Amino acid sequence: MDGISTGLGTGPDLDDPRWTVAERVAGAALRRFPADLLAVAVHGPLAHGDDDGGGDGEVGLLLVTYRPGTGPAPATRRVDGVLVDLTVTGAEDYLRQARTIGPLWPLTADRYVATRALRDPTGWLRTLRDEHLARLARARPAEFSTAARQAWYRGSAAHARAARLAEWYETDQALLMLGEARLAAATVAGLMSRTYFRDPGDAVRRTGLAGADMTEVGAVLRRQAEELAARGRPVDGTVDDLLDG
Structure with a gap:
């Protein structure tokens, strides 16, 4: 992936064309916005790694920035026949969302606890998961x-x-x-x-x-x-x- 370590290891899911696209997009983002991006990860079926691997689903890609309003704009495009849904969010904003128990919680919580890092040198995704789980433990x-x-x-x-x-x-x-x-x-x-x-x-x-x-x-x-x-x-x-x- 153009010199970027993913930390994914090896496995059959890496043959999925969606992984190729996810790594290409992540690599391009890190080259273009090196000072803005804190972490890059996938969520959804690729993060779980137990879907059919047929390559016909979308890639949910998360770009976490140090400051809100920096990095690329959120977007959805097809890249080499693979739909890529790009979420771009400031780190503190996303942590705030992870601490919120709202009416859409059952549809958003998976993103806080089941992401898979493409780039996370500081372990921020672990912090995201821990903050969300701690909030659940405190919830009345x-x-x-x-x-x-x-x-x-x-x-x-x-x-x-x-x-x-x-x-x-x-x-x-x-x-x-x-x-x-x-x-x-x-x-x-x-x-x-x-x-x-x-x-x-x-x-x-x-x-x-x-x-x-x-x-x-x-x-x-x-x-x-x-x-x-x-x-x-x-x-x-x-x-x-x-x-x-």
């Missing part, structure tokens, strides 16, 4: 319930919209909104069980929502509303509740 149950309630609202709104579109025979739009409702319900399930997922597809698959129809998703959302109420975070409230957050 109410934090996850609050985030789950916020995700539930998104799912409930998408489900209601999907049902209305289906009544209007707007089938394509209804299916799109139903997909959003499935994902939101899966996110609620992840928050209430403190489970994170690799990606949206993994979320709906592992929660049994991948093939759920309109009625099934509605039933899941109703059960989740009941559980949230039992946890002290009901989805319904008064005007004062709304203004008090």
Whole structure:
């Protein structure tokens, strides 16, 4: 990789054309922005190293900069037939995100704990993982319930919209909104069980929502509303509740 040590060792995944592209992009970035980049890593299937290795998936590449607003701009492009999703973030901003328990936590946490370094001379990625895990250890149950309630609202709104579109025979739009409702319900399930997922597809698959129809998703959302109420975070409230957050 043009003289850049990856620290990846050897293995069958290195034959995956996505690794070749990831290393090329990382090498180019490090040559062009040598004073800006603190760490470079991959996340997603390549970081786990246990996908099919067929080379037809995307490369999730993370560039961590010393200061925000430096380095290349975030971008998505196809390089030699491989889709590359380039995330560029300041180190402190990313650490702050890793310490946040929000409604999208089940879909973002994997990036904090399962990255694979292409360049990390200071061990910053280890710090990222440790900061996130320490935050989880300190998190109170109410934090996850609050985030789950916020995700539930998104799912409930998408489900209601999907049902209305289906009544209007707007089938394509209804299916799109139903997909959003499935994902939101899966996110609620992840928050209430403190489970994170690799990606949206993994979320709906592992929660049994991948093939759920309109009625099934509605039933899941109703059960989740009941559980949230039992946890002290009901989805319904008064005007004062709304203004008090």
